[in-house]
Amino acid sequence: MAEIDVRDIRHVYEKGTENETVAIKRVNLTLEDGTANALLGPSGCGKTTLLQIISGLLTPTDGQILIDGEDVTDQSPAERDVAQVFQFPVIYDSMSVYGNLAFPLRNSGVPEDEIRDRVHYVADLLDLEDILQDSPAGLGPEMNQLIALGRGIIREETSAILFDEPMTDVEPYRKLTIRRRVKEAQREFGITALYVTHDQHEALTFADKVAIMDVGELVQYDTGQNLYENPTNTFIGHFIGSPGMNLFDCGVGESNGVPYAELGGHSITVAEKLHSRIDPSWTDCQLGIRPNSVEVAFEEPADTSEYVPASVNQVELHSGFQIATAVLEGSDVEVKARVAHDDPVDDGDFVWLKFPGEDVRLFHKQESLEAA
CATH class of the missing domain: 2.40.50.140 (Nucleic acid-binding proteins)
Structure with a gap:
């Protein structure tokens, strides 16, 4: 698992052109090892850009990303051992649910007996045991998100897991169940997690602490109770x-x-x-x-x-x-x-x-x- 440090991160799109856009002005943030965190804010506030910088999908204009004290700013997601669950997860329909979960382990050369044990352990945790031999093609988006989550946490080397608006395509009445399973998995593995959303209910029910962004700035990073009772400014209060x-x-x-x-x-x-x-x-x-x-x-x-x-x-x-x-x-x-x-x-x-x-x-x- 890992502590993630965001240090003086600034990001500008199309720098030096007439379309130059400052997406992140200057952000400092520390995600403690093994904690569940959320990144919350209105559309266009910079939260997805920051998530991509943390994951390694985007290199910041300025600043550093440190994982357990190591500067990983120029490393790829694979080099950082960071898993990401997207709004619309990439699931391999040509494989069974078992095959999807096993894929990262097989790709890393893990022996089949270890793969079997790990797959069943993760499937039991996420309540996927009954559909391991099914094709994901016939499953709903909520089950595909759980498969994507399982694939993200199945490698023991995974240092962190990042969620980018994972409930976008999930039916409202199923969201609570999915969030509960995600939270249980995060606690079971003690993995550092960051959950990006514009929905405060999702953020506050998932995270130990929530970072709120507005127009490219980190406004407050705190527990849900403190955000509610002691907002640092009127934006948070509203x-x-x-x-x-x-x-x-x-x-x-x-x-x-x-x-x-x-x-x-x-x-x-x-x-x-x-x-x-x-x-x-x-x-x-x-x-x-x-x-x-x-x-x-x-x-x-x-x-x-x-x-x-x-x-x-x-x-x-x-x-x-x-x-x-x-x-x-x-x-x-x-x-x-x-x-x-x-x-x-x-x-x-x-x-x-x-x-x-x-x-x-x-x-x-x-x-x-x-x-x-």
């Missing part, structure tokens, strides 16, 4: 979560030496740990809070000092809960709040919203004060 974080332009002020945020004419408490980082003279500030952190009272609280009155203008039904959108009194600020599926809320209702200080995230020039 991108992660369904729905994303409530984000508003806001003001900041100070009362009796205590900083606060100002939203739609209302004062919002911020966590004490942020007080020393806030400059009341700032103008370019943003307030963020997750919909599930907004507390909703359907009747006027006995103490309204920490609540903001609001009018509900939309209610969306989701699986097991509702998202209520409410406009803060005296403003045009719309706040989304998650409420239980059986809470009595409807368009036109008057409610009171509370923004718990510990759950409020404050940003200055789009960057989180938590990360400052």
